Amino acid sequence: MKTFIYIDHFKGEVQPASWEALGLAKSFGTAVALVFGTGTDEITKAAFEYGADEVIVVDDAALTDYRAEPYASTLSALASSATPDLILFPTTARTRELAAMSAVDLSTGVLTDVAKFEMNGEQLVATRPIYEGKVLEKTVCSGKPVMATIPARAFPKPERVAGKTGTLIKGEAKTEALTTVLGYSASESAVNIGDAAVIVSGGRGVSNNPSLGLDEAATAKKGFEMIGELATLLGGAVGASRAAVDGGYVTYAHQVGQTGKVVSPDLYIACGISGAIQHLVGMRNAKVIVAINKDADAPVFSQAHYGVVGDLFAIVPALTEALRTKMGK
Amino acid sequence: MKIIACIKQVPDSEAKVRAEDGKVTWGDAPLVINPFDEYAVEGALQQKEALGGTVTALCIGPESARDALKHALAMGADDAVLVSDAALAELDTVGAARVLAAAINKIGGADMVIFGRQTLDNGAGLTPAQTARVLGWPMLGLSGQIKVDAGNVTVDRIIEEGRQTVSAKMPVVLSVVQSIGEPRYPSFMGIRKASKATIPVWSLADVNTAAPAPVVTRIELMNPPVKERAVEMITGESAAEIADKLADKILAEKVL
DSSP: OEEEEEOOEETTEEOTHHHHHHHHHHHHSEEEEEEESSSOHHHHHHHHHTTOSEEEEEOOGGGSSOOHHHHHHHHHHHHHHHOOSEEEEEOOHHHHHHHHHHHHHTTOOEEOSOOEEEEETTEEEEEEEEGGGTEEEEEEEOSSSEEEEEOTTSSOOOOOOTTOOOEEEEOOOOOOOSEEEEEEEEOSSOOOTTTOSEEEEEOGGGGOOGGGOOOHHHHHHHHHHHHHHHHHHTTOEEEEOHHHHHTTSSOGGGBOSSSSOOOOOSEEEEESOOOOHHHHHHHTTSSEEEEEESOTTOGGGGGOSEEEESOHHHHHHHHHHHHHHHTTO | OEEEEEEOEEEOTTSOOEEETTEEEOTTOOEEEOHHHHHHHHHHHHHHHHHOOEEEEEEESOGGGHHHHHHHHHHTOSEEEEEOOGGGSSOOHHHHHHHHHHHHHHHTOOSEEEEESOOSSSOOOOHHHHHHHHHTOOEEEEEEEEEEETTEEEEEEEETTEEEEEEEESSEEEEEOGGGOOOOOOOHHHHHHHHHOOOOEEOTTTTTOOOOOOSEEEEEEEOOOOOOOOOEEOOOSSHHHHHHHHHHHHHHTTOO
């Protein structure tokens, strides 16, 4: 089987699930990595070192900024001429559009957020979450190529072998663009809960602590500072429940559950989160789940490995200190 | 300004959705407008207020989906169209995009077509960009803020790495995210107006298109494995003691 892997990158940084997609492609057969944009030599080198048999580089000034239309047309043209069986993408804001548009061009379909692949004879069967992960479906695509996106951390990252090379092919860009990129500002905190190995999350409970004598917003700010300190110590990201996002304590980028994105970190620490069904579905794939909540009956404890009934404003900073000492940081 | 908000009807987010006998069931939970699409209606109404014009809510679905369109009308949409046809039971996202594009053409086109970022049911989030591709219009996806000036639409697009400012000439397809602003509640007057509204129902023949053959099909439904998990409660005399014990447990798991 020949697989194209779209290497998704932004300002020189590759979305790590691109490499996970490359590893998956290798397990199916020949892996052809696609690198679009300008100044991508380092990314091409990395693609070979992560195991690509071939890399198709499309280097054109018109592709400097990612824009859906010319990227999709470029991808569709390459797929038409090289006829891969499968095109894999990491699931990101960009690839959802890119895969969507190319599927229209190629009269095929996209299987999004695939958690597992299996072969049924010649046919690739994908398992993916629907209804916010409350149900799973097995789904197939009768078009060719099959297109699929994979979430971060669902498949193992391949070993990087320094100095490994392969066949480099130069591809041609389709340059007709319908949009103009005018500017960019980085998010104040680099939140990507999808990629994080550790997530420390806060919920409504973070805003509720009358003993501090602060108003709701100030309480939540203090609570999320404590959560942020623990997350930073563990090299993780800050997550939040919908209640905390709706309360305006943190931005939507932090929300776990009801995003279609199920997070699967190694460690998930839920602070002051009672555990609405959407949130539980969003986090239950974590390897180890710790819940800290005042209410001993909170549903979050049903999914946790370790639970603490107590005040997060006391427990979280104490846990940060205990871990700091024990980890020797 | 002519604006179309594309919406879908889905089971309420609180519903206990399960797979049963090869079908998806949600008990007696209500069907509602897809929560992400409420932001699409909100975004459309904001633009109408700023620029004048009309907002049409457009939905593909069974007859029951009228209720989702009524919600959009009650929020303030001017009119609504339901595309409903027995031949649309097995629709994939490319098929939905083709039918929506046909309906948009039948409406007479638009300056802006606005979607929510994804639906709660399938959750693929592909239909907005596919509709743009079928129409041949620019796609401004995941917009958190929309500004219109002299035929140009400029948006702040929310991506993993931050905010990107992107612009395109109308007509455009947009998808919006939560930072567009909280969807307004239906007003009393709006609810009265919606309850009296007649919503036209178009068949595939009405929008001059054939039923698209699905390329992506479901072959099996499953409930996620239930994890029987006995939680180990950590107790102690003080926060420091609890934290000390909990830290040992976490470190023993070797996940750090």
